[in-house]
Amino acid sequence: MRRFALLLWTAAVALLALIAATSPARAQTEIALTIEKNRFAPEEIKVKAGAPFVLVITNKDKTPEELDMQQPRIEKVIPAGKTVRLRMPALKAGKYPFVGEYHSDTAKATIVAE
């Protein structure tokens, strides 16, 4: 049991260290994304491949939304009426579709990295 406790703590500390080491405040391209009437706008977002960027997501609806991307795996809740800055990793050239999980029939968009 003690071995496991030690293992858990080590893992927790390692995780924190990793976060501290990889979170420098860098100036990055910011791209605005709006959620309104359970849809994303724009529905196609062009970004530069190989460069990290920040999605500044504003939810204008009265209900929360969850941005859900399969790969890379991203799940981000945007509460009603809030703006969230979502730091995106550098993407290889390609298409990255995502949905608003809470309204996945209407809230669909794609990031195109070129």
Next chain:
Amino acid sequence: MGATFVVTLREAFEASLILGIVYTYLDKIHARDQYRYVTAGGVLGLLASVGLGVVVGFLSGPLLDLGPDLIAAAVIFFAVGLLTWHAWWMQQHARAIRGQVQHRIDEARRTQRLWIVALIAFVGVFREGAETVLFLWGLMAQATSSSGWVNVVGGVAGVGTAAALGWTIFRGGVRLSLPRFFAITTVLIMLLAAGLFSGGVGRLQGLGFLPLTDPLWDTSWLLSDRSVAGSFLGGLVGYRAQPSGFEVGAYLLYLVAAGFLLFGHLFAAPLTNGEPAAPREPVAREQSTRPS
């Protein structure tokens, strides 16, 4: 209605699976009177989910940008640790349980710390709880028309179905013999935890804490993550239609490490008819010192 049903079914299935396992576990070690530990853990997990759901609405700035993600990632790895711990503990006792079942069960009840079971229930519910709460909350806020209410019904029915599935597993588990139950549960927990671990690594990649790797394959045409079957497999064994290289690696790494930890003894020592823990038993000692 169908869409909201699938969302809550998916979110609540894992929690219900974990609750089913720990309730059945207590039943198997004849500790039904300790159900309250699991219930309390589950209820606290639900309260914490509602609390987080409310708090998220009041956060802003960096706390909102990164806070919930860090909590989510931490909870995943914490859950993996707890589940592995529990499986390891069960294996230790499964090895000892042969023969004097009742005696061993009493011993199990004494030595297993029940707060760990409570913690597992808490984490199981809390992990996806806040998301489910926010989702249902949003549905209700939008339920001004009859179609809106149909969505609410779908969402609630999803949670209910997930709970019913957990209950079914629970009923099925009760009938098994104790060693068989321990063995099956250990494997089930291993697969569940491997899926969680791999998902956690995927989250770290998405957060930029680990480098991105390409998806190894894409089976969304065959079984999408968002389908009912895909959701079940996702909760049960960590199925993903497009897993990244790191996610697959993490899954295998966990299985090998946990397999070694939990089942290593099967290969390390040749199986004898005696039980490994026998020398420590007073009865066994008497027998061994008796002149033959």
